[in-house]
Amino acid sequence: MSILSINPRIVTIIRWMARVWSILIFATALLIIVVPDPNVVQPVPLTDWIELGFYGVAILGLLLAWRWEGLGGTIAITGVVGHGVAFRIIRGYWLRSW
Secondary structure: OOHHHOOHHHHHHHHHHHHHHHHHHHHHHHHHHHOOOOOOOOOOOHHHHHHHHHHHHHHHHHHHOOOOHHHHHHHHHHHHHHHHHHHHHHHOOOOOOO
């Protein structure tokens, strides 16, 4: 089945599902940022900020995808992949199994 033969109504439904999920993810991230954790006893380390920054990039991509789907999707995927790579490098898991 070709992409061109997909029903336009199904494409619209999938796009709106993605938009709703992007709002939910953004709201959750905003809630985590705004509401402080009362159990924190020390500041967040720089390495964690680097990893969280990649999630910020991914969320920015989700929001940009409302207007520019290709650009926003590329930025979101880059943020998630960047977080995965940064996590493995920072935590020392990079090429460990080799």
